[in-house]
Amino acid sequence: MSALQSPLRNSILDAVRKNQPPPQPMPKIPRFHATAPDDHVTLFSKGVARMAGVVIADDVGDMDSFLRKRYPDAKVFCSAISEYEGTMRPSSLNHWSEASAIDVCVLRSPMGVAETGSILLSDIELQVHTIAFLAHDLVVLLDPKEIVDNIHSAYEHPYFKSRPYSLLMTGPSGSGDIGGITVHPAQGVKTLTVIFSPSPTSKRT
Amino acid sequence: MNPIDQAKNAEAFLADTTHEDRLDKLLWMMRMRRDAAARLVTEWEELRTLASEIKEHTLSNLAEYLEQFEANAKANGVIVHWATDAHEHNQIVYDILAENRIETLIKSKSMLTEECELRPFLERRNIRVTETDLGERIQQLDDQPPGHIVGPSIHKTTKDVATLFSQKYGSDPNNEDPAYLAGVMRDNTRPDILHATAGMTGANFVVAETGAIVVATNEGNADLSAHTPKLHICSAGIEKIIPTTESLAVFIRLLTRSATGDAITQYTSSFRGPRKGATMHVVLVDNGRSERLGMGRFWHSLKCIRCAACMNTCPVYRRSGGLSYGATYMGPIGIIVMPTFDVRKYSELPFASTLNGSCSNVCPVKIDIHEQIYGWREIMEAKGQIQVVKKAAMRVADKVLSSPELYQVSTTALSTTLDLLPHFAIYNRLNAWGKHRDVPEAALETFHQWYKNHRLKANEVLGL
Amino acid sequence: MMEAALMIPCYIDVFYPQVGIATLELLERLGVDVVYPKEQTCCGQPMANSGCYQEAKATEEHCANVFGSFEYVVTPSGSCTHHIRNKFTAGADSPERQRLSKNTYDLIEFLHDVLKVREFPWATFEHKVALHTSCSAIRGLNMASMSERVHDAVFSKPKALLSGVPGIQFVDFDRVDECCGFGGTFSVTEEAVAAKMGYDKLAFMHKASPDCIVSSDMSCLMHLQGCARRQKQEIPFLHVAEILNGVSL
Numbered sequence: 001m002s003a004l005q006s007p008l009r010n011s012i013l014d015a016v017r018k019n020q021p022p023p024q025p026m027p028k029i030p031r032f033h034a035t036a037p038d039d040h041v042t043l044f045s046k047g048v049a050r051m052a053g054v055v056i057a058d059d060v061g062d063m064d065s066f067l068r069k070r071y072p073d074a075k076v077f078c079s080a081i082s083e084y085e086g087t088m089r090p091s092s093l094n095h096w097s098e099a100s101a102i103d104v105c106v107l108r109s110p111m112g113v114a115e116t117g118s119i120l121l122s123d124i125e126l127q128v129h130t131i132a133f134l135a136h137d138l139v140v141l142l143d144p145k146e147i148v149d150n151i152h153s154a155y156e157h158p159y160f161k162s163r164p165y166s167l168l169m170t171g172p173s174g175s176g177d178i179g180g181i182t183v184h185p186a187q188g189v190k191t192l193t194v195i196f197s198p199s200p201t202s203k204r205t
Numbered sequence: 206m207n208p209i210d211q212a213k214n215a216e217a218f219l220a221d222t223t224h225e226d227r228l229d230k231l232l233w234m235m236r237m238r239r240d241a242a243a244r245l246v247t248e249w250e251e252l253r254t255l256a257s258e259i260k261e262h263t264l265s266n267l268a269e270y271l272e273q274f275e276a277n278a279k280a281n282g283v284i285v286h287w288a289t290d291a292h293e294h295n296q297i298v299y300d301i302l303a304e305n306r307i308e309t310l311i312k313s314k315s316m317l318t319e320e321c322e323l324r325p326f327l328e329r330r331n332i333r334v335t336e337t338d339l340g341e342r343i344q345q346l347d348d349q350p351p352g353h354i355v356g357p358s359i360h361k362t363t364k365d366v367a368t369l370f371s372q373k374y375g376s377d378p379n380n381e382d383p384a385y386l387a388g389v390m391r392d393n394t395r396p397d398i399l400h401a402t403a404g405m406t407g408a409n410f411v412v413a414e415t416g417a418i419v420v421a422t423n424e425g426n427a428d429l430s431a432h433t434p435k436l437h438i439c440s441a442g443i444e445k446i447i448p449t450t451e452s453l454a455v456f457i458r459l460l461t462r463s464a465t466g467d468a469i470t471q472y473t474s475s476f477r478g479p480r481k482g483a484t485m486h487v488v489l490v491d492n493g494r495s496e497r498l499g500m501g502r503f504w505h506s507l508k509c510i511r512c513a514a515c516m517n518t519c520p521v522y523r524r525s526g527g528l529s530y531g532a533t534y535m536g537p538i539g540i541i542v543m544p545t546f547d548v549r550k551y552s553e554l555p556f557a558s559t560l561n562g563s564c565s566n567v568c569p570v571k572i573d574i575h576e577q578i579y580g581w582r583e584i585m586e587a588k589g590q591i592q593v594v595k596k597a598a599m600r601v602a603d604k605v606l607s608s609p610e611l612y613q614v615s616t617t618a619l620s621t622t623l624d625l626l627p628h629f630a631i632y633n634r635l636n637a638w639g640k641h642r643d644v645p646e647a648a649l650e651t652f653h654q655w656y657k658n659h660r661l662k663a664n665e666v667l668g669l
Numbered sequence: 670m671m672e673a674a675l676m677i678p679c680y681i682d683v684f685y686p687q688v689g690i691a692t693l694e695l696l697e698r699l700g701v702d703v704v705y706p707k708e709q710t711c712c713g714q715p716m717a718n719s720g721c722y723q724e725a726k727a728t729e730e731h732c733a734n735v736f737g738s739f740e741y742v743v744t745p746s747g748s749c750t751h752h753i754r755n756k757f758t759a760g761a762d763s764p765e766r767q768r769l770s771k772n773t774y775d776l777i778e779f780l781h782d783v784l785k786v787r788e789f790p791w792a793t794f795e796h797k798v799a800l801h802t803s804c805s806a807i808r809g810l811n812m813a814s815m816s817e818r819v820h821d822a823v824f825s826k827p828k829a830l831l832s833g834v835p836g837i838q839f840v841d842f843d844r845v846d847e848c849c850g851f852g853g854t855f856s857v858t859e860e861a862v863a864a865k866m867g868y869d870k871l872a873f874m875h876k877a878s879p880d881c882i883v884s885s886d887m888s889c890l891m892h893l894q895g896c897a898r899r900q901k902q903e904i905p906f907l908h909v910a911e912i913l914n915g916v917s918l
Contacts, residue, residue: 006286008287008288011289012443012495013268015495015496016267016271016443016491016495017268019498019499019504020265020267020498020499024261025262026259026262026448026452027255027258027262029255029259047468051467051471096480118473129428129480130433132425132428133425133429150458151454151469152451152455155454156451160475161450164281164478164480165432165474165477165480166475166477167474169472170472170473173424173426173472175339175387175423177339177340177343177357177358178340178343178358179361179362179381179383180235181363181383183384186339186391187391187425187426187429188472212858212862215861219861219862229869240819243820244819247820249820520847520850520866521862521866524865559850559853559866562804563815563848566808579756582719582720583720591721596724599719599725600721600724602728603713603716603728606711606715607730609709612710637858637860638895640864641861641864641865641867641868642864645684648683648686652677652682652690653707655686656705656707660705661707
């Protein structure tokens with residue numbers, strides 16, 4: 001599989017060089033800060049709701065009893081956070097397709113985005129990425145202090161330059177492909193619940 | 206090969222009023238959702254300008270950015286391939302699969318793989334391909350190409366889908382509830398996803414600075430396809446490069462709002478390297494793009510981010526259906542892209558437009574689409590692709606209309622119906638105007654005659 | 670006294686001479702010294718719009734020769750103005766051609782921007798109007814705001830002028846600036862789609878119960894009227910110039 005000395009590569013690059021229009025300048029990109037910090041939590045919550053997600057702002061108390069009450073039929077609780085054990089850990093999965101057996105998956109996101117209602121996840125939080133799409137229900141803890149104003153700020157998060165995988169997730173999977181009517185779920189998680197919960201470390205990774 | 210007759214295909218689509226009416230209303234609703242989303246972003250027009258400038262900067266420095274991406278991707282552990290054309294792309298993908306003894310492949314939606322006709326290529330070589338995008342999978346089951354680049358099956362009614370699924374999956378043919386039907390698909394596709402040994406994705410953006418492939422989906426199916434199996438192959442057109450993560454933000458803010466009116470897709474993912482224990486390949490595909498880069502003003506079509514806003518707003522597309530274009534890319538953007546692949550086959554597409562300009566106004570990267578459509582008409586003439594009858598009719602029109610004497614003779618000689626109009630209008634289908642419309646009646650006296658009778662003669666009487 | 674040449678598009682000459690007459694009389698009422706060059710024929714748009722540039726050459730050159738010496742050329746057609754101003758490239762470049770491209774005005778622009786007239790006291794029009802503005806006028810000449818540009822101020826030059834006619838009322842209808850389906854030769858090459866667009870446009874207008882359908886582009890109206898008559902709709906179609914000049918229904 002040696003793509004290293006591909007002659008095709010050079011011929012394509014030569015063709016591109018030959019045909020490139022005269023160089024045009026890169027514009028300076030403003031960050032368009034629009035909202036005061038106080039608005040972020042409200043905007044974020046609206047954004048999640050718009051995309052069929054749920055935000056729980058109140059303290060949920062003991063995680064285990066909260067989850068068992070909320071998901072009475074669930075049996076497999078996968079926890080990727082230190083403060084809750086669950087019935088299993090992502091590390092116990094042998095093959096990544098096994099995440100399909102997870103009923104409820106609990107994670108902590110290091111960042112929310114007010115503009116869109118997105119939460120950030122990466123290979124660090126997920127460990128096994130498929131838990132964010134093959135599990136049935138996703139529960140994400142988020143420190144409201146970690147909500148940034150907009151997508152410009154969001155993409156300043158170091159993950160996008162350092163992690164192999166990072167995901168801005170906004171509500172459960174959905175599709176409008178049948179009759180143009182948006183339905184949930186599509187192929188990914190069925191529900192997404194964001195719980196505001198101060199970070200134990202209160203610091204960005 | 207004869208040119209695709211979009212007009213004739215559109216006429217057939219229109220004959221079935223249920224589908225046409227539904228598609229028109231649905232896509233107009235998308236346009237309204239796009240407007241509402243743009244209204245909420247005060248800097249909307251500024252973002253469009255930035256997106257356009259970033260794309261123009263990147264495309265005019267493309268070789269450098271491609272090299273930068275390649276270096277960063279390699280450093281991240283990605284294997285990078287280069288394909289000159291569709292066949293090379295397909296062969297590279299097949300070779301990777303063959304080397305890894307892969308028999309089942311899951312893939313998310315990628316217009317590039319449609320462009321390259323990858324699926325039939327692999328299927329002929331006994332590789333089972335499952336599309337994981339719902340709309341794309343519907344089209345796969347129906348053995349039909351996508352009719353829209355964002356919603357491949359958008360032209361199908363819920364009844365169409367219920368019928369199709371009942372034939373293919375044995376589901377209830379009378380249950381048209383989209384949630385039920387999506388569930389049928391989920392249940393039937395999930396085993397394929399869990400057992401697949403390789404996954405493919407396209408790329409919405411390719412970030413040079415970080416070596417990231419960025420994919421936006423609502424269903425999470427790109428992530429499923431990329432990371433459930435241990436082999437991820439990503440196909441990306443070379444024009445998908447953008448310089449930085451900072452510039453990515455501009456496009457992410459525009460893409461989904463332009464496409465569906467949502468602020469962002471449910472899953473907006475950056476793949477920078479293979480997941481743990483896996484391999485990741487990126488195939489960078491030229492397939493005519495470098496040539497288009499050198500095509501004068503037409504290189505601007507390479508700025509396209511495939512949001513389909515131009516299709517949703519296009520009054521012709523909404524009433525023709527995407528399949529009428531007989532092309533991978535349809536609607537306004539298709540009209541200006543497809544002739545770069547095959548000028549003869551797509552020679553009629555530039556005429557499938559009223560040049561109303563709405564497409565250019567909604568384009569998030571400010572491609573002057575309708576001006577390019579107009580320009581393509583000129584190219585079709587230069588390349589001898591204008592129909593002979595049309596040329597002949599226009600030659601007569603020019604002769605008449607450039608001569609005051611001939612013009613006066615031909616306009617005053619007509620009394621009842623069309624005698625002037627045929628010169629520039631009714632040349633390829635007998636009285637096409639009159640099929641659905643009444644023909645205007647020529648006045649008893651043209652303005653020219655009136656002027657002569659009422660003004661010039663009066664002036665003569667007055668001695669002026 | 671300001672002198673202006675009157676350009677009457679070929680389809681107005683043949684099918685709608687009353688629009689030419691209204692334009693002429695209106696300009697004269699406003700004190701313009703109107704010259705009508707009798708050698709005029711057409712701007713070449715029908716051929717150029719069809720991709721037949723070579724076939725538009727002689728016609729465009731003739732047009733430039735006829736009108737190239739005037740300081741103002743006025744025509745009651747947004748699409749001809751758009752062609753002459755923005756797409757007049759089939760013929761040889763010449764000082765006449767350049768002058769014509771620069772000096773051609775759609776009647777609405779000429780009244781609104783050059784003469785800056787807002788009142789038409791000789792006219793009254795006690796009717797409800799569905800106003801259609803052509804895509805050439807909106808997106809080619811910026812004569813009205815565009816629905817896609819959601820942050821722009823809403824305006825319409827034809828509406829601003831018509832508002833100066835006592836008694837007139839406007840009805841709002843859905844998809845106000847969606848193309849009517851005329852599109853030049855498109856109306857014939859894609860007749861099925863063109864007609865459907867026309868029928869849809871009429872249906873949106875019909876819901877708003879107007880007394881008449883009005884536009885500053887007669888070509889759109891020729892198409893819409895053809896659709897309406899086929900559907901046995903007898904609603905009147907009028908050019909803006911006719912109303913400004915005091916026509917009664």
